[in-house]
Amino acid sequence: MVRLITHNLLACHAKGCTTNNFPLKLTDVxxxxxxxxxxxxxxxxxxxxxxxxxxxxxSREIGDTSLPVERPEMLDDDLLRQLHHVLLEIHIDExxxxxxxxxxxxxxSNGIPNMLLAEHEIW
Amino acid sequence: MIPTPDLSxxxxxxxxxxxxxxxxxxxxxxxxEADADAIRxxxxxxxxxxxxxxxxxxxxxxxxxxxxxxxxxxTDINPHAATCTARTGSQNKVPxxxxxxxxxxxxxxxxxxxxxxxxxxxxxxxxxxEEVDAAQRSVGISxxxxxxxxxxxxxxxFLRQVDGLLSPQGRFYLVTVKQNNVxxxxxxxxxxxxxxxxxxLQRRAGREYLFVLRFVRSSxxxxxx
Ligand SMILES: C[S@@+](CC[C@H](N)C(=O)[O-])C[C@H]1O[C@@H](n2cnc3c(N)ncnc32)[C@H](O)[C@@H]1O
Ligand SMILES: [Zn+2]
Numbered sequence: 001m002v003r004l005i006t007h008n009l010l011a012c013h014a015k016g017c018t019t020n021n022f023p024l025k026l027t028d029v030x031x032x033x034x035x036x037x038x039x040x041x042x043x044x045x046x047x048x049x050x051x052x053x054x055x056x057x058x059s060r061e062i063g064d065t066s067l068p069v070e071r072p073e074m075l076d077d078d079l080l081r082q083l084h085h086v087l088l089e090i091h092i093d094e095x096x097x098x099x100x101x102x103x104x105x106x107x108x109s110n111g112i113p114n115m116l117l118a119e120h121e122i123w
Numbered sequence: 124m125i126p127t128p129d130l131s132x133x134x135x136x137x138x139x140x141x142x143x144x145x146x147x148x149x150x151x152x153x154x155x156e157a158d159a160d161a162i163r164x165x166x167x168x169x170x171x172x173x174x175x176x177x178x179x180x181x182x183x184x185x186x187x188x189x190x191x192x193x194x195x196x197x198t199d200i201n202p203h204a205a206t207c208t209a210r211t212g213s214q215n216k217v218p219x220x221x222x223x224x225x226x227x228x229x230x231x232x233x234x235x236x237x238x239x240x241x242x243x244x245x246x247x248x249x250x251x252x253e254e255v256d257a258a259q260r261s262v263g264i265s266x267x268x269x270x271x272x273x274x275x276x277x278x279x280x281f282l283r284q285v286d287g288l289l290s291p292q293g294r295f296y297l298v299t300v301k302q303n304n305v306x307x308x309x310x311x312x313x314x315x316x317x318x319x320x321x322x323x324l325q326r327r328a329g330r331e332y333l334f335v336l337r338f339v340r341s342s343x344x345x346x347x348x
Contacts, residue, residue, distance in 0.1 A: 001209060005194060006220050011232040022233065036218060039191035045168040046194060049237050088218075106229075112205045115198075115224035116262070 001032075001111030004058050005087040008050055010106075012099035014117055023054035024097035024106060026061040036088040040080050047075070047083070059086050125156055128182040132214045133207060140203040142176040142267035146328035147298050151244050152183050154296060154324040154335040159187045165292050167239030172197045173226055173281060174245055176267060178208030178219055184240065185217040193239070198224040200262050225259075226281050227288060238288045243281060244298040249274040274303050282308070285338065286316040294339055296323075301332040309336065317341045 012021035052071035059067055066082045075083075097106040097113065107114050130144070142148075155162070167188060172181045175197035185195050197208050197219055205221040212219035227234065246258070248268040255271035270276055278297070285295050295318070299305050305322070312318040317340065324335040 002220060002222075006196065006222070009196070009233045010222075010229045013228045013232070018232075037191040041166075042168065042192055042194075045166065049169065049234075051233070110206065110209075112202075112209060113222050113224075114202065115222055115229040116200070 001034075001091040001093065002108055002113050003088055003091055004055060004062075005046075005050075006113070007058050007092070007097070008055055010097070010113065010115065012102060012104055012106075013115075014099065014102050014104045017099060017102040017104070020101040021099055023051070023058055023100075025100055026058055026092070027096050027098065029062050029095035029108075030093045031062060032091045032093050033089055034091055036084070038081065038084050040077075043080050043083055043087075044075060050087075055086070062090065062092065064090065125159070125183065125186055127152065128179050128186065128211060128215045128217075130177060130179060130211060130214075132210055133177060137177075137203070137207055140264055141201065141207045142204070142264065144177060144179050146326070146331065147244055147247075147333055148176075148179060150324055150326050150328070150333045150335055151180055151242065151296060151298050154337070155180070155184060155187060155242075157323065158337070162240060162294070163188060165239055165294070167193045169193065169234070169238050169290075170195050170240040170242075171227065171230070171234070171238045171288070173241075173243040174204075174267070175199050175208045175219075175221060176204050176244075178211035178221065180242055180244065181208065181219045182211050182215050182217045184242070185219060186215070190217045195219040196230070197221045198227060198230075200225050200259065200266055201264070202262065227284055231284055231287060234288050236287070236290050236293075239290050239293050241285065241288060241293060241295040243278070243296075245278045245281065246270045247274040247278065247298065247300050247303055249302050252276065270303075274300065275308075278303065278308075282312060285312070286318060289318075289338075289340065291340065291342075294337055297336045297338070299334045299336060301334070305334050305336070312338055313341075
Protein backbone atom coordinates (compact mmCIF):
# COMPACT_ATOMS: atom_id res chain seq x y z
CA MET A 1 0.00 0.00 0.00
CA VAL A 2 1.40 3.31 -1.03
CA ARG A 3 3.79 5.02 1.37
CA LEU A 4 5.94 8.13 1.19
CA ILE A 5 8.90 6.07 -0.02
CA THR A 6 6.94 5.49 -3.22
CA HIS A 7 5.45 8.96 -3.43
CA ASN A 8 9.03 10.27 -3.40
CA LEU A 9 9.68 8.43 -6.68
CA LEU A 10 6.60 9.51 -8.64
CA ALA A 11 6.53 12.38 -11.08
CA CYS A 12 3.82 13.59 -13.43
CA HIS A 13 4.33 12.16 -16.91
CA ALA A 14 1.51 13.86 -18.80
CA LYS A 15 2.46 14.81 -22.34
CA GLY A 16 4.66 17.90 -22.34
CA CYS A 17 4.77 18.09 -18.56
CA THR A 18 8.50 17.87 -17.91
CA THR A 19 9.40 20.66 -15.50
CA ASN A 20 8.15 21.35 -12.00
CA ASN A 21 6.26 18.03 -12.24
CA PHE A 22 7.52 16.74 -8.87
CA PRO A 23 6.64 16.21 -6.05
CA LEU A 24 2.96 15.51 -6.53
CA LYS A 25 0.87 17.35 -3.97
CA LEU A 26 -0.95 15.08 -1.54
CA THR A 27 -4.48 16.01 -0.50
CA ASP A 28 -7.59 14.42 1.02
CA VAL A 29 -5.56 11.57 2.44
CA UNK A 30 -6.82 8.76 4.60
CA UNK A 31 -3.91 7.25 6.48
CA UNK A 32 -3.24 3.96 8.24
CA UNK A 33 -0.26 3.02 10.38
CA UNK A 34 1.19 -0.43 9.89
CA UNK A 35 4.35 -1.60 11.61
CA UNK A 36 7.33 -2.63 9.50
CA UNK A 37 10.62 -4.33 10.38
CA UNK A 38 13.27 -1.73 11.23
CA UNK A 39 16.30 -2.19 9.00
CA UNK A 40 18.95 0.53 9.42
CA UNK A 41 21.17 -0.84 6.61
CA UNK A 42 18.33 -0.62 4.16
CA UNK A 43 17.53 2.95 5.22
CA UNK A 44 21.15 4.05 4.89
CA UNK A 45 21.40 2.41 1.49
CA UNK A 46 18.13 3.81 0.21
CA UNK A 47 18.48 7.35 1.48
CA UNK A 48 20.71 8.61 -1.35
CA UNK A 49 17.76 7.94 -3.67
CA UNK A 50 15.40 10.09 -1.58
CA UNK A 51 14.71 13.72 -2.49
CA UNK A 52 14.74 15.26 0.96
CA UNK A 53 12.79 18.44 0.26
CA UNK A 54 10.04 16.46 -1.44
CA UNK A 55 9.87 14.11 1.53
CA UNK A 56 9.56 17.00 3.97
CA UNK A 57 6.86 18.64 1.88
CA UNK A 58 4.91 15.40 1.53
CA SER A 59 5.21 14.46 5.19
CA ARG A 60 3.84 17.86 6.18
CA GLU A 61 1.01 17.54 3.69
CA ILE A 62 -0.08 14.40 5.49
CA GLY A 63 0.39 15.93 8.92
CA ASP A 64 3.71 14.54 10.11
CA THR A 65 6.32 17.05 11.26
CA SER A 66 8.85 14.70 12.87
CA LEU A 67 11.63 15.06 10.28
CA PRO A 68 14.09 17.98 10.20
CA VAL A 69 13.65 20.44 7.33
CA GLU A 70 17.32 20.29 6.42
CA ARG A 71 18.74 17.01 5.20
CA PRO A 72 20.77 15.78 8.17
CA GLU A 73 24.42 14.95 7.72
CA MET A 74 24.52 12.38 10.46
CA LEU A 75 22.09 9.52 10.66
CA ASP A 76 21.79 8.62 14.32
CA ASP A 77 19.50 5.94 15.61
CA ASP A 78 16.71 8.36 16.51
CA LEU A 79 16.67 9.84 13.08
CA LEU A 80 16.76 6.42 11.40
CA ARG A 81 13.75 5.38 13.46
CA GLN A 82 11.87 8.53 12.48
CA LEU A 83 12.73 7.97 8.83
CA HIS A 84 11.66 4.35 9.10
CA HIS A 85 8.31 5.46 10.44
CA VAL A 86 7.70 8.23 7.92
CA LEU A 87 8.90 6.33 4.83
CA LEU A 88 7.66 2.84 5.62
CA GLU A 89 4.94 2.77 8.25
CA ILE A 90 2.50 5.48 7.20
CA HIS A 91 0.24 4.10 4.49
CA ILE A 92 -1.92 6.29 2.33
CA ASP A 93 -5.10 4.33 1.76
CA GLU A 94 -7.05 7.05 -0.04
CA UNK A 95 -6.11 10.42 -1.44
CA UNK A 96 -5.14 12.51 -4.44
CA UNK A 97 -1.81 13.45 -5.91
CA UNK A 98 -1.84 16.63 -7.98
CA UNK A 99 0.87 17.75 -10.38
CA UNK A 100 2.22 21.16 -9.34
CA UNK A 101 2.80 22.04 -12.99
CA UNK A 102 -0.16 20.87 -15.09
CA UNK A 103 -2.69 20.13 -12.35
CA UNK A 104 -3.28 16.53 -13.43
CA UNK A 105 -4.77 14.56 -10.53
CA UNK A 106 -3.64 10.99 -9.86
CA UNK A 107 -5.99 9.24 -7.45
CA UNK A 108 -5.03 6.77 -4.74
CA SER A 109 -7.70 4.24 -3.90
CA ASN A 110 -7.46 1.18 -1.68
CA GLY A 111 -3.82 2.07 -1.17
CA ILE A 112 -2.94 1.92 -4.87
CA PRO A 113 -2.02 4.99 -6.94
CA ASN A 114 -3.47 5.09 -10.42
CA MET A 115 -0.82 6.70 -12.59
CA LEU A 116 -2.43 5.96 -15.96
CA LEU A 117 -3.20 8.89 -18.21
CA ALA A 118 -6.52 8.90 -19.99
CA GLU A 119 -4.79 9.62 -23.27
CA HIS A 120 -4.95 7.74 -26.53
CA GLU A 121 -1.47 6.38 -26.43
CA ILE A 122 -1.76 4.67 -23.11
CA TRP A 123 1.66 3.14 -23.48
CA MET B 124 14.80 -24.25 -2.11
CA ILE B 125 12.69 -21.20 -1.62
CA PRO B 126 9.01 -22.17 -1.63
CA THR B 127 6.81 -20.62 -4.29
CA PRO B 128 4.72 -17.81 -2.77
CA ASP B 129 1.32 -18.72 -1.38
CA LEU B 130 -1.40 -17.78 -3.90
CA SER B 131 -4.29 -19.53 -2.17
CA UNK B 132 -6.10 -16.20 -1.68
CA UNK B 133 -6.62 -15.87 -5.45
CA UNK B 134 -9.70 -17.43 -7.04
CA UNK B 135 -11.01 -18.42 -10.45
CA UNK B 136 -12.64 -14.99 -10.56
CA UNK B 137 -9.30 -13.27 -10.17
CA UNK B 138 -7.83 -15.40 -12.94
CA UNK B 139 -10.54 -14.23 -15.31
CA UNK B 140 -9.09 -10.74 -14.95
CA UNK B 141 -5.41 -11.29 -14.11
CA UNK B 142 -2.75 -13.48 -15.67
CA UNK B 143 -2.55 -16.80 -13.88
CA UNK B 144 1.05 -17.89 -13.27
CA UNK B 145 2.11 -20.23 -16.05
CA UNK B 146 5.28 -21.75 -17.50
CA UNK B 147 6.70 -18.33 -18.38
CA UNK B 148 6.22 -17.24 -14.77
CA UNK B 149 7.90 -20.37 -13.46
CA UNK B 150 10.87 -20.14 -15.78
CA UNK B 151 11.53 -16.63 -14.47
CA UNK B 152 11.14 -17.78 -10.85
CA UNK B 153 13.64 -20.55 -11.54
CA UNK B 154 16.10 -18.15 -13.15
CA UNK B 155 15.88 -15.81 -10.16
CA GLU B 156 16.33 -18.66 -7.74
CA ALA B 157 19.41 -19.88 -9.62
CA ASP B 158 20.87 -16.37 -9.26
CA ALA B 159 19.79 -15.97 -5.63
CA ASP B 160 23.29 -15.73 -4.13
CA ALA B 161 24.50 -13.26 -6.73
CA ILE B 162 21.37 -11.15 -6.30
CA ARG B 163 21.77 -11.04 -2.53
CA UNK B 164 25.47 -10.17 -2.93
CA UNK B 165 24.46 -6.98 -4.77
CA UNK B 166 22.61 -5.79 -1.66
CA UNK B 167 19.86 -4.45 -3.91
CA UNK B 168 17.95 -1.52 -2.39
CA UNK B 169 15.43 -1.05 -5.13
CA UNK B 170 13.69 -3.73 -7.18
CA UNK B 171 11.20 -2.90 -9.88
CA UNK B 172 8.92 -5.32 -11.65
CA UNK B 173 6.97 -4.30 -14.74
CA UNK B 174 3.70 -6.14 -15.34
CA UNK B 175 3.48 -7.86 -11.95
CA UNK B 176 0.14 -9.63 -12.56
CA UNK B 177 -0.54 -11.69 -9.43
CA UNK B 178 2.64 -10.31 -7.84
CA UNK B 179 4.14 -13.78 -7.51
CA UNK B 180 7.52 -12.79 -8.95
CA UNK B 181 8.14 -9.72 -6.81
CA UNK B 182 6.98 -11.62 -3.74
CA UNK B 183 9.44 -14.38 -4.53
CA UNK B 184 12.19 -11.86 -5.13
CA UNK B 185 11.49 -10.32 -1.73
CA UNK B 186 11.75 -13.76 -0.16
CA UNK B 187 15.11 -14.28 -1.87
CA UNK B 188 16.55 -10.92 -0.89
CA UNK B 189 14.95 -10.44 2.52
CA UNK B 190 11.70 -8.57 2.93
CA UNK B 191 13.14 -5.57 4.78
CA UNK B 192 16.45 -5.41 2.91
CA UNK B 193 15.11 -3.88 -0.27
CA UNK B 194 12.15 -1.98 -1.63
CA UNK B 195 9.87 -3.84 -4.02
CA UNK B 196 8.00 -1.66 -6.46
CA UNK B 197 5.66 -3.06 -9.13
CA THR B 198 3.69 -1.64 -12.00
CA ASP B 199 0.89 -3.13 -14.03
CA ILE B 200 -1.41 -1.52 -16.54
CA ASN B 201 -4.29 -3.70 -15.27
CA PRO B 202 -5.80 -2.29 -12.05
CA HIS B 203 -6.96 -5.71 -10.91
CA ALA B 204 -3.39 -6.99 -11.26
CA ALA B 205 -2.21 -4.19 -8.96
CA THR B 206 -4.86 -5.24 -6.43
CA CYS B 207 -3.82 -8.90 -6.66
CA THR B 208 -0.17 -7.92 -6.28
CA ALA B 209 -0.99 -6.10 -3.06
CA ARG B 210 -3.00 -9.07 -1.80
CA THR B 211 -0.22 -11.53 -2.66
CA GLY B 212 2.19 -9.32 -0.76
CA SER B 213 0.04 -9.31 2.37
CA GLN B 214 -0.73 -13.02 2.11
CA ASN B 215 3.02 -13.74 2.17
CA LYS B 216 3.88 -10.94 4.64
CA VAL B 217 5.99 -9.17 2.07
CA PRO B 218 5.68 -5.42 1.52
CA UNK B 219 5.39 -5.14 -2.28
CA UNK B 220 4.16 -1.80 -3.51
CA UNK B 221 1.97 -1.87 -6.63
CA UNK B 222 1.20 1.03 -8.94
CA UNK B 223 -1.29 1.11 -11.78
CA UNK B 224 0.98 2.41 -14.49
CA UNK B 225 2.27 1.62 -17.94
CA UNK B 226 5.84 0.35 -18.00
CA UNK B 227 7.87 2.62 -15.68
CA UNK B 228 6.35 5.85 -17.00
CA UNK B 229 5.78 7.80 -13.74
CA UNK B 230 9.10 6.57 -12.32
CA UNK B 231 11.63 7.23 -15.06
CA UNK B 232 12.42 10.81 -14.13
CA UNK B 233 13.16 9.91 -10.48
CA UNK B 234 14.73 6.50 -10.99
CA UNK B 235 17.69 7.46 -13.17
CA UNK B 236 20.24 4.64 -12.76
CA UNK B 237 18.61 3.69 -9.47
CA UNK B 238 17.08 0.24 -10.06
CA UNK B 239 19.17 -2.68 -8.88
CA UNK B 240 16.93 -5.54 -9.96
CA UNK B 241 14.55 -4.98 -12.84
CA UNK B 242 12.21 -7.75 -14.04
CA UNK B 243 9.65 -8.03 -16.80
CA UNK B 244 7.64 -11.00 -17.98
CA UNK B 245 5.93 -9.08 -20.77
CA UNK B 246 3.03 -9.77 -23.11
CA UNK B 247 5.16 -11.59 -25.69
CA UNK B 248 2.67 -13.41 -27.93
CA UNK B 249 2.78 -12.32 -31.60
CA UNK B 250 -0.55 -10.74 -32.62
CA UNK B 251 -1.78 -8.15 -35.10
CA UNK B 252 -0.70 -4.65 -34.15
CA GLU B 253 -4.32 -3.50 -33.76
CA GLU B 254 -4.76 -6.24 -31.21
CA VAL B 255 -2.00 -4.94 -29.01
CA ASP B 256 -3.43 -1.42 -29.11
CA ALA B 257 -6.88 -2.65 -28.13
CA ALA B 258 -5.43 -4.90 -25.43
CA GLN B 259 -3.36 -2.12 -23.92
CA ARG B 260 -6.30 0.25 -23.96
CA SER B 261 -8.61 -2.31 -22.37
CA VAL B 262 -6.25 -2.57 -19.37
CA GLY B 263 -7.66 -6.09 -18.96
CA ILE B 264 -6.41 -9.63 -19.26
CA SER B 265 -5.74 -9.52 -23.03
CA UNK B 266 -2.92 -7.09 -22.19
CA UNK B 267 -1.11 -9.91 -20.47
CA UNK B 268 -0.28 -11.71 -23.69
CA UNK B 269 -0.97 -9.54 -26.78
CA UNK B 270 2.44 -8.45 -28.05
CA UNK B 271 1.88 -7.27 -31.65
CA UNK B 272 4.44 -7.85 -34.40
CA UNK B 273 6.96 -10.49 -33.31
CA UNK B 274 5.29 -10.23 -29.90
CA UNK B 275 7.72 -7.39 -29.29
CA UNK B 276 5.69 -4.17 -29.33
CA UNK B 277 5.36 -3.69 -25.59
CA UNK B 278 8.78 -5.15 -24.82
CA UNK B 279 10.46 -2.91 -27.40
CA UNK B 280 8.89 0.16 -25.83
CA PHE B 281 10.34 -0.87 -22.50
CA LEU B 282 13.78 -1.92 -23.76
CA ARG B 283 14.49 1.72 -24.59
CA GLN B 284 13.97 2.68 -20.94
CA VAL B 285 16.14 -0.01 -19.36
CA ASP B 286 19.47 1.77 -19.65
CA GLY B 287 18.05 4.86 -17.99
CA LEU B 288 16.71 2.86 -15.06
CA LEU B 289 19.45 0.35 -14.31
CA SER B 290 21.92 1.15 -11.54
CA PRO B 291 25.64 0.64 -12.22
CA GLN B 292 25.49 -2.87 -10.72
CA GLY B 293 21.92 -3.45 -11.85
CA ARG B 294 20.51 -6.52 -13.55
CA PHE B 295 17.51 -6.79 -15.81
CA TYR B 296 15.70 -10.12 -16.23
CA LEU B 297 13.41 -10.47 -19.23
CA VAL B 298 11.22 -13.35 -20.41
CA THR B 299 11.10 -13.89 -24.17
CA VAL B 300 9.98 -16.57 -26.60
CA LYS B 301 11.63 -17.78 -29.76
CA GLN B 302 9.35 -15.70 -32.05
CA ASN B 303 10.59 -12.55 -30.32
CA ASN B 304 13.90 -13.06 -32.14
CA VAL B 305 16.16 -13.31 -29.12
CA UNK B 306 19.45 -12.62 -30.98
CA UNK B 307 17.98 -9.38 -32.33
CA UNK B 308 16.98 -8.28 -28.82
CA UNK B 309 20.44 -9.02 -27.48
CA UNK B 310 22.17 -7.25 -30.34
CA UNK B 311 19.93 -4.19 -30.08
CA UNK B 312 20.60 -3.76 -26.37
CA UNK B 313 24.33 -4.19 -26.87
CA UNK B 314 24.67 -1.85 -29.84
CA UNK B 315 22.37 0.92 -28.67
CA UNK B 316 22.89 0.78 -24.91
CA UNK B 317 26.03 -1.28 -24.24
CA UNK B 318 23.95 -3.67 -22.21
CA UNK B 319 25.42 -7.15 -22.35
CA UNK B 320 23.11 -10.14 -22.06
CA UNK B 321 23.05 -13.86 -21.58
CA UNK B 322 20.41 -16.52 -21.86
CA UNK B 323 20.32 -17.76 -18.29
CA LEU B 324 17.54 -20.30 -18.75
CA GLN B 325 15.65 -21.80 -21.65
CA ARG B 326 12.84 -24.29 -21.64
CA ARG B 327 10.30 -25.78 -23.97
CA ALA B 328 6.75 -25.60 -22.65
CA GLY B 329 4.15 -27.01 -25.04
CA ARG B 330 4.29 -24.92 -28.20
CA GLU B 331 6.40 -22.20 -26.60
CA TYR B 332 10.16 -22.00 -26.42
CA LEU B 333 10.92 -19.76 -23.44
CA PHE B 334 14.12 -17.85 -22.74
CA VAL B 335 15.12 -15.79 -19.73
CA LEU B 336 17.63 -13.10 -20.59
CA ARG B 337 19.78 -11.32 -18.03
CA PHE B 338 21.18 -7.91 -18.97
CA VAL B 339 24.03 -6.10 -17.20
CA ARG B 340 26.20 -3.14 -18.06
CA SER B 341 29.18 -4.13 -20.20
CA SER B 342 31.48 -2.59 -17.61
CA UNK B 343 30.04 -5.05 -15.15
CA UNK B 344 30.05 -8.46 -16.74
CA UNK B 345 28.78 -11.33 -14.68
CA UNK B 346 31.47 -13.91 -14.20
CA UNK B 347 30.08 -17.35 -14.11
CA UNK B 348 32.08 -20.34 -13.02
C1 LIG C 1 2.69 -12.45 -19.08
S1 LIG C 1 1.88 -11.47 -17.82
C2 LIG C 1 3.02 -11.71 -16.45
C3 LIG C 1 2.38 -11.56 -15.08
C4 LIG C 1 3.29 -11.96 -13.91
N1 LIG C 1 4.44 -11.09 -13.80
C5 LIG C 1 3.72 -13.38 -14.07
O1 LIG C 1 4.89 -13.60 -14.42
O2 LIG C 1 2.91 -14.28 -13.84
C6 LIG C 1 2.22 -9.80 -18.37
C7 LIG C 1 1.73 -8.71 -17.44
O3 LIG C 1 2.13 -7.45 -17.98
C8 LIG C 1 1.07 -6.52 -17.82
N2 LIG C 1 1.25 -5.44 -18.82
C9 LIG C 1 0.91 -5.45 -20.14
N3 LIG C 1 1.23 -4.29 -20.72
C10 LIG C 1 1.76 -3.51 -19.75
C11 LIG C 1 2.26 -2.18 -19.73
N4 LIG C 1 2.27 -1.41 -20.83
N5 LIG C 1 2.74 -1.70 -18.55
C12 LIG C 1 2.72 -2.46 -17.43
N6 LIG C 1 2.26 -3.73 -17.39
C13 LIG C 1 1.78 -4.24 -18.54
C14 LIG C 1 -0.18 -7.34 -17.99
O4 LIG C 1 -1.30 -6.70 -17.44
C15 LIG C 1 0.23 -8.63 -17.27
O5 LIG C 1 -0.09 -8.57 -15.91
ZN1 LIG D 1 1.93 17.46 -14.89
